[in-house]
Amino acid sequence: MNPVLYWLEVVTDFPCLERGSFDLAYLTEVDPLWNDDELTLILNPEAVLFANPVAVAACAADCVAATAGFGMPELFWCAGCQGGLYPLDGHVPYHLGGVRTAALIAQRLTAKMHRELLAWGWHGRAGLCGPYFLPAMDKTAYKTQLTYPVANTAKDRGRCCQPFGRSTIVWGAGKEYPVRGEDFAFMLFRKRNCCVGY
Numbered sequence: 001m002n003p004v005l006y007w008l009e010v011v012t013d014f015p016c017l018e019r020g021s022f023d024l025a026y027l028t029e030v031d032p033l034w035n036d037d038e039l040t041l042i043l044n045p046e047a048v049l050f051a052n053p054v055a056v057a058a059c060a061a062d063c064v065a066a067t068a069g070f071g072m073p074e075l076f077w078c079a080g081c082q083g084g085l086y087p088l089d090g091h092v093p094y095h096l097g098g099v100r101t102a103a104l105i106a107q108r109l110t111a112k113m114h115r116e117l118l119a120w121g122w123h124g125r126a127g128l129c130g131p132y133f134l135p136a137m138d139k140t141a142y143k144t145q146l147t148y149p150v151a152n153t154a155k156d157r158g159r160c161c162q163p164f165g166r167s168t169i170v171w172g173a174g175k176e177y178p179v180r181g182e183d184f185a186f187m188l189f190r191k192r193n194c195c196v197g198y
Contacts, residue, residue: 016194026113028090040089043115047086050077056084066165070140079107080139080165088112099146099172102184106144107164110188111137128195139164141191148185150175161189 028034033043041047049055059078062071066080079085082104083094088111092101113119114137121127121134123141143161146152153160156171176182 016192016196026109026116026118028109034090037087037089037091040087043112044086044088046077047088051084051086059084062165063167066163067167070163071165073138073140076136076139078165079104080163081167082107082165085111088115097168097172098176098182098184100168102186103144103162103164103168103172106186106188107139107142110142110164122190122192124193127193143189144186145189146172146175146184147187149177149181149183 033039055077058075059080062075062078063081065072071078071080077085082100085108088108090105090108092104095101110119115135117133117135119134119137120131121138121141122131123138126132140163143163145161152171152175156162162171176184
């Protein structure tokens with residue numbers, strides 16, 4: 001559900017809505033691990049195994065899968081067409097375009113929040129009655145929609161949102177421009193299963 005509908009209280013009588021208030025659960029500005037690859041190894045030491053060219057080369061299959069539908073959960077270290085998910089910080093050594101880099105950072109931040117137990121699982125059988133611990137993010141549970149600097153409102157193959165890892169070649173074209181169009185904002189949609197009985 002679009003969070004704006006919830007904030008405007010358009011839909012209030014649905015038992016599956018999350019009743020929490022708006023919260024800034026995570027600020028990268030105050031996290032010393034966000035811009036330091038070595039410190040990030042404290043929370044995710046497995047980055048040594050996955051932050052290398054051989055592991056990132058395996059992400060080509062994840063890119064194809066994410067562009068056709070959703071990424072492959074088995075390749076949890078991959079961010080689809082954006083490259084490798086590790087290390088879970090804001091340092092991206094290669095810049096291949098603003099939209100692509102911003103999509104990678106959005107995916108890394110979501111994975112980092114799962115690792116720190118700030119984001120939980122809400123989907124599948126385990127999520128029918130409430131949230132559950134999910135320290136390794138399931139990338140098939142998330143979609144993003146670019147909202148700034150140029151909102152992505154046009155539908156691509158009947159979809160307005162992109163799952164994590166989808167190629168930005170089609171939906172990201174023309175979304176970045178000099179000076180004022182170099183910062184990006186995404187609306188993040190999380191899959192949620194709910195059991196309702198009346």
